[in-house]
Amino acid sequence: MTVVVPSSYRRIVLASRPRGAVLPENFRLETVAVPALADGQLLIRNHYLSLDPYMRGRMSAGKSYAASQALDETMIGGTVGEVVASNHAGFAVGEFVGGMLGWAEMGVSDGLLLRKLDISKIALSAYLGAAGMPGMAAWYGFNKIMQAKAGETIVVSAASGAVGSVVGQLAKLRGCRAVGIAGGAEKCAYVVDELGFDACVDYKAGNLAADLKAATPDGVDAIFENVGGECFDAALGRSNAFGRVALCGMMAGYDGSDVSIRSARALLINRLTLRGFIITEHQDCWPEGLAELGGLIATGQLKYRESVAQGLASAPDTFIGLLKGLNFGKQLVKLI
Amino acid sequence: MTVVVPSSYRRIVLASRPRGAVLPENFRLETVAVPALADGQLLIRNHYLSLDPYMRGRMSAGKSYAASQALDETMIGGTVGEVVASNHAGFAVGEFVGGMLGWAEMGVSDGLLLRKLDISKIALSAYLGAAGMPGMAAWYGFNKIMQAKAGETIVVSAASGAVGSVVGQLAKLRGCRAVGIAGGAEKCAYVVDELGFDACVDYKAGNLAADLKAATPDGVDAIFENVGGECFDAALGRSNAFGRVALCGMMAGYDGSDVSIRSARALLINRLTLRGFIITEHQDCWPEGLAELGGLIATGQLKYRESVAQGLASAPDTFIGLLKGLNFGKQLVKLI
Structure with missing residues (x-):
C-alpha cells in the first residue's frame, strides 16, 4: 500500500479560556510539521474527530473530571483514523485505530492507548459513538x-x-x-x-x-x-x-x-x-460493554444517528452548536 | 408489685396541618379514658417521649417517608416506659419497654413492635437516643x-x-x-x-x-x-x-x-x-447496630447529651424549638 504522507497538518489549539459561553476566538487553527517518527511510534491520519460535551469542562481552569486542557496545546478529543506510517511492530500501515489524538488532522502515537478497529461490520465513525x-x-x-x-x-x-x-x-x-x-x-x-x-x-x-x-x-x-x-x-x-x-x-x-x-x-x-x-475511569468494564454494544450494532438492534460537520476548521463552531443542543445525534467532524 | 392504674390519661393529637412553620395550635391536648385490656394486650405508662425532626414531615399531607399523620389522632412518636398492666404472656408488670406509643402518657400495645429494655447499664432515656x-x-x-x-x-x-x-x-x-x-x-x-x-x-x-x-x-x-x-x-x-x-x-x-x-x-x-x-426500613441491621452502640454506651466510649422538657403539655413548644435548633442534644419529654 502506498500512502503519501504530507509534510504538515492542521490542528486546533485552545487559545484562551471561555468566560461563560464558548466563543470561536477561544480556539486557534494552526499548521504544524509532521514530526519524524522515533522507534516504536506510528503516524495516524484521523478520519473523524468526536465532539463531546465533556470538552467544555476541560476548557476551564477550574476543577473538572481531570486536569484542564493546556493553553496553546491541541484540544483534547477522541479520534478514529488510519495508520499512515509506522515504526511500531504492532501496527501496520492501513490499519484502522481509535485514540485520543485531539482536534487535529494527524497525530503521532506510541500505540499505548490505541484500539484497533474492525470496520467489516461496524462503520468507522460508530467507534466514536454507540460503539465507543x-x-x-x-x-x-x-x-x-x-x-x-x-x-x-x-x-x-x-x-x-x-x-x-x-x-x-x-x-x-x-x-x-x-x-x-x-x-x-x-x-x-x-x-x-x-x-x-x-x-x-x-x-x-x-x-x-x-x-x-x-x-x-x-x-x-x-x-x-x-x-x-x-x-x-x-x-x-x-x-x-x-x-x-x-x-x-x-x-x-x-x-x-x-x-x-x-x-x-x-x-x-x-x-x-x-x-x-x-x-x-471504568476501563475494566469496557471489554464486556463494547462487545455487547458492538454485537447489537452489527445486528441492527442498536441504532444511532450522526451529525457530521466537514473539515477541521468547522470544529469550533460545531462544538459551540453542540453545547446549545444544535446537533442531532452523535456530533462528528469528518476530516478527510 | 402494686401498680395503681389511673382511669384516664392525656395525649396530644394533630389538630391541623401546618402551613410553613409549625404553630402551637396545630396540636390539641386531650384527656382520654384508659381502655379495658383485651386478651394479649398490655398497658404501658410512658416515662419519656422522643421528639424528632422526622415528625415534621408526617404533619404535612404531602408525600414524606411514610403515610401522613392522621388528623385528630395521637401524634406519632417513640416512647420508653413501664408495663403497668398486662394480659400478654410475654410481658410482665414492671418491665421496661420501648415502642411507638406517640405523644401520650399511656398506651395499649399488643406487644408486636415493643422492645424490652435492660436498664441495668444503660439509662432508660438513652434507648430513645444513642441506644435507639x-x-x-x-x-x-x-x-x-x-x-x-x-x-x-x-x-x-x-x-x-x-x-x-x-x-x-x-x-x-x-x-x-x-x-x-x-x-x-x-x-x-x-x-x-x-x-x-x-x-x-x-x-x-x-x-x-x-x-x-x-x-x-x-x-x-x-x-x-x-x-x-x-x-x-x-x-x-x-x-x-x-x-x-x-x-x-x-x-x-x-x-x-x-x-x-x-x-x-x-x-x-x-x-x-x-x-x-x-x-x-433497615431493621435487619438493628440487632448488630444496637449491640455495638449499647456496648459503647455501657463502657463510656459513646457519650450523649439530652435536653429534657417536663410534662406532656410542653411537647408542642419543645418540638417547635427543636425544629429551630433550640435543643442541645437529644430532645426528650419526661412524662412522669
Whole structure:
C-alpha cells in the first residue's frame, strides 16, 4: 500500500479560556510539521474527530473530571483514523485505530492507548459513538448504576444524543418503559419513532413537569441524567421509592448556568441512590460493554444517528452548536 | 408489685396541618379514658417521649417517608416506659419497654413492635437516643453508606444532635478526622471538647464555607447530612473524588425553606455516591447496630447529651424549638 504522507497538518489549539459561553476566538487553527517518527511510534491520519460535551469542562481552569486542557496545546478529543506510517511492530500501515489524538488532522502515537478497529461490520465513525465512549457511558450507567429491571420506568435526558439514545434502547431491550427528554418535536419524534422509546417529552414545549408526569404514569425507577437543571428536577419529581440516578453530565451548566437541584427533597423522601461517574475511569468494564454494544450494532438492534460537520476548521463552531443542543445525534467532524 | 392504674390519661393529637412553620395550635391536648385490656394486650405508662425532626414531615399531607399523620389522632412518636398492666404472656408488670406509643402518657400495645429494655447499664432515656433510633441512623449511615476508612475526613451537620453526635464519635473510633457543623459557639465547644471531634464549624458565625475549608485541609471523603441547604452545599464544596454522602435529613427545609443543592456540580465532578435513607426500613441491621452502640454506651466510649422538657403539655413548644435548633442534644419529654 502506498500512502503519501504530507509534510504538515492542521490542528486546533485552545487559545484562551471561555468566560461563560464558548466563543470561536477561544480556539486557534494552526499548521504544524509532521514530526519524524522515533522507534516504536506510528503516524495516524484521523478520519473523524468526536465532539463531546465533556470538552467544555476541560476548557476551564477550574476543577473538572481531570486536569484542564493546556493553553496553546491541541484540544483534547477522541479520534478514529488510519495508520499512515509506522515504526511500531504492532501496527501496520492501513490499519484502522481509535485514540485520543485531539482536534487535529494527524497525530503521532506510541500505540499505548490505541484500539484497533474492525470496520467489516461496524462503520468507522460508530467507534466514536454507540460503539465507543458514549456507548460505554450509557452501558455503564444503565447496567451498573440504574440496574433497571423489566417493567420499571427509566428516564433519560438528551435522549436523542450519543449517550441518551443508547440508554433508552438498552432499556427497551431489557423490557423497561423508556421515556426520553429532548429539545424539539423533531428530536422527540426520532426518539420514539426510530429508536423505539415509549415516549419522549419536549422540554422546549414549556410543560416539562406536566408532560413528564403524563409520560410516566407509574413514576420513575431510574434516571440517567445528562443535562441537569430543570430536566433533572422534573425527573426527580417523578421518582419512586428506592430509585437510582446515574449522573453522567450536566450540560445545562457548562456555560455557567445554574444547575441547582431544586427537587433535592426527593433524594431523601424517596431514598434515592445517586452516583456521578466518568466512564474513562471504568476501563475494566469496557471489554464486556463494547462487545455487547458492538454485537447489537452489527445486528441492527442498536441504532444511532450522526451529525457530521466537514473539515477541521468547522470544529469550533460545531462544538459551540453542540453545547446549545444544535446537533442531532452523535456530533462528528469528518476530516478527510 | 402494686401498680395503681389511673382511669384516664392525656395525649396530644394533630389538630391541623401546618402551613410553613409549625404553630402551637396545630396540636390539641386531650384527656382520654384508659381502655379495658383485651386478651394479649398490655398497658404501658410512658416515662419519656422522643421528639424528632422526622415528625415534621408526617404533619404535612404531602408525600414524606411514610403515610401522613392522621388528623385528630395521637401524634406519632417513640416512647420508653413501664408495663403497668398486662394480659400478654410475654410481658410482665414492671418491665421496661420501648415502642411507638406517640405523644401520650399511656398506651395499649399488643406487644408486636415493643422492645424490652435492660436498664441495668444503660439509662432508660438513652434507648430513645444513642441506644435507639437516632443511634441506629448514625450507625447505618456511617457503616453502610459513608464507609469511611481510618485517615479519611468526614463531615456531619447538626453535630451536637442525637444523630450527628454518634456519627462523629463512631468516626473517631474508626480513626477518621471528624468535623462537625453546629449552630453556635456553645454547641461547637461541646462537640470538640466533650465528644472529641477534631473540629466543629459554627454555621451561625457567617463564614461557613471558609471555616469548613480551614477545618478540612485534606478535603472531605464522606458526608452525613442532617440539615441540607447551606450546610450541605458547604460540605459538598469540600468533597474529594469518590466521596460518599449519607442523606439522613434536611431539617433546613422542614418549614418549606429552599433546600436546593447549589453545589450539584460537585456530585458529578467528584463522582460522589449519595444515598437517602430512613432507618426504620433497615431493621435487619438493628440487632448488630444496637449491640455495638449499647456496648459503647455501657463502657463510656459513646457519650450523649439530652435536653429534657417536663410534662406532656410542653411537647408542642419543645418540638417547635427543636425544629429551630433550640435543643442541645437529644430532645426528650419526661412524662412522669
